[in-house]
Amino acid sequence: MTYRPDAIRSITLSQIPLPLSVPISDAKVFTGRQKPMTEVAMLFAEIETAQGRSGIGFSYSKRAGGPAQYAHAKEVAEAALGEDPNDIGKLYTKLLWAGASVGRSGLATQALAAIDIALYDLKAKRADLPLAKLLGSHRDSVRTYNTSGGFLNASLAEVKDRASQSLEEGIGGIKIKVGLPDTAEDIRRVTAVREHIGVAPLMVDANQQWDRATALRMGRAFDDLDLVWIEEPLDAYDVEGHARLTRTLDTPIATGEMLSSVAEHRSLIDARACDILQPDAPRVGGITQFMRLLALADEAALDIAPHFAMEIHLHLAACYPRETWVEHFDWLDPLFNERLETRDGRMIVPDRPGLGISLSDQARTWTTETVTIG
Numbered sequence: 001m002t003y004r005p006d007a008i009r010s011i012t013l014s015q016i017p018l019p020l021s022v023p024i025s026d027a028k029v030f031t032g033r034q035k036p037m038t039e040v041a042m043l044f045a046e047i048e049t050a051q052g053r054s055g056i057g058f059s060y061s062k063r064a065g066g067p068a069q070y071a072h073a074k075e076v077a078e079a080a081l082g083e084d085p086n087d088i089g090k091l092y093t094k095l096l097w098a099g100a101s102v103g104r105s106g107l108a109t110q111a112l113a114a115i116d117i118a119l120y121d122l123k124a125k126r127a128d129l130p131l132a133k134l135l136g137s138h139r140d141s142v143r144t145y146n147t148s149g150g151f152l153n154a155s156l157a158e159v160k161d162r163a164s165q166s167l168e169e170g171i172g173g174i175k176i177k178v179g180l181p182d183t184a185e186d187i188r189r190v191t192a193v194r195e196h197i198g199v200a201p202l203m204v205d206a207n208q209q210w211d212r213a214t215a216l217r218m219g220r221a222f223d224d225l226d227l228v229w230i231e232e233p234l235d236a237y238d239v240e241g242h243a244r245l246t247r248t249l250d251t252p253i254a255t256g257e258m259l260s261s262v263a264e265h266r267s268l269i270d271a272r273a274c275d276i277l278q279p280d281a282p283r284v285g286g287i288t289q290f291m292r293l294l295a296l297a298d299e300a301a302l303d304i305a306p307h308f309a310m311e312i313h314l315h316l317a318a319c320y321p322r323e324t325w326v327e328h329f330d331w332l333d334p335l336f337n338e339r340l341e342t343r344d345g346r347m348i349v350p351d352r353p354g355l356g357i358s359l360s361d362q363a364r365t366w367t368t369e370t371v372t373i374g
């Protein structure tokens with residue numbers, strides 16, 4: 001059978017603000033840099049082709065930037081019409097250059113990410129394969145840890161309850177936020193959770209709010225608590241500071257979620273500035289860019305633990321040669337008809353074709369803007 005090129009007939013973009021049940025605070029709220037988070041601004045792209053195929057992808061932003069991502073995607077999406085959706089490399093480059101005046105990182109590429117991810121979903125569905133299988137997976141499940149129960153707006157009692165609940169649900173690890181103004185309180189909370197969960201994997205996340213001296217002191221205080229990692233101890237762009245912590249502390253250092261291009265991640269990799277890289281596919285521009293990043297990280301013998309968006313990252317993490325972690329967040333659950341399964345500390349790659357997600361009626365109800373290009 002000879003190959004018959006398909007053509008992109010339309011791209012529907014939707015802006016969907018996802019409300020959170022309680023306002024969320026991490027260390028950035030306590031340093032006064034951000035307000036508690038009340039919603040996540042989701043950008044969805046749904047692609048239809050001349051041969052009747054479809055794909056769905058999403059990107060997101062927190063606190064600000066959602067309408068701008070939507071506006072940028074709306075402006076450049078037309079460049080994809082009529083193209084073969086299988087030519088994802090070509091399409092990414094075309095969309096990138098259509099809006100390159102505002103940069104090849106950050107908001108501009110985050111807007112493209114929704115389309116890039118939808119193209120991969122479409123291709124995997126065409127092949128009748130889960131996305132991980134299309135890309136070439138190493139495993140059918142990935143270790144998973146809970147984050148949503150460990151924010152700083154939750155009391156220690158609540159954090160402990162949520163940790164127990166997560167472990168009972170088959171989520172293997174627990175991450176809790178640190179970076180309170182009172183560092184002794186951070187130590188008290190982390191020590192109490194360690195005692196509460198016993199030997200279960202435990203991570204902490206300072207969301208970039210320590211200075212170098214505090215990060216070193218806190219890292220030393222945590223070194224005998226057997227943490228899986230200390231996340232974002234410093235400003236995301238302090239490569240030298242992270243490199244020094246990575247060399248000095250016994251506990252692995254994790255960072256990278258705030259970076260929005262392969263080039264920015266390369267500065268961390270080249271400087272050996274972390275043990276665990278935490279890329280985020282929607283933030284770096286989608287799966288095309290994320291897979292380039294995985295190749296670089298593997299060459300540098302780094303571990304990875306992708307940030308947020310488990311619905312996408314589960315597939316991508318399954319394709320990394322080394323064992324990885326995905327972050328279990330149930331926040332996006334109301335947007336989708338499907339649920340991801342966790343068992344024995346691992347999240348199971350779904351056997352549905354593509355990403356294995358479809359938008360729920362609730363997501364349609366929450367949609368504030370939508371446009372079909374084409």
Ligand SMILES: [Mg+2]
Pocket residue numbers: 205207231232257
């Ligand atoms: Mg984090």
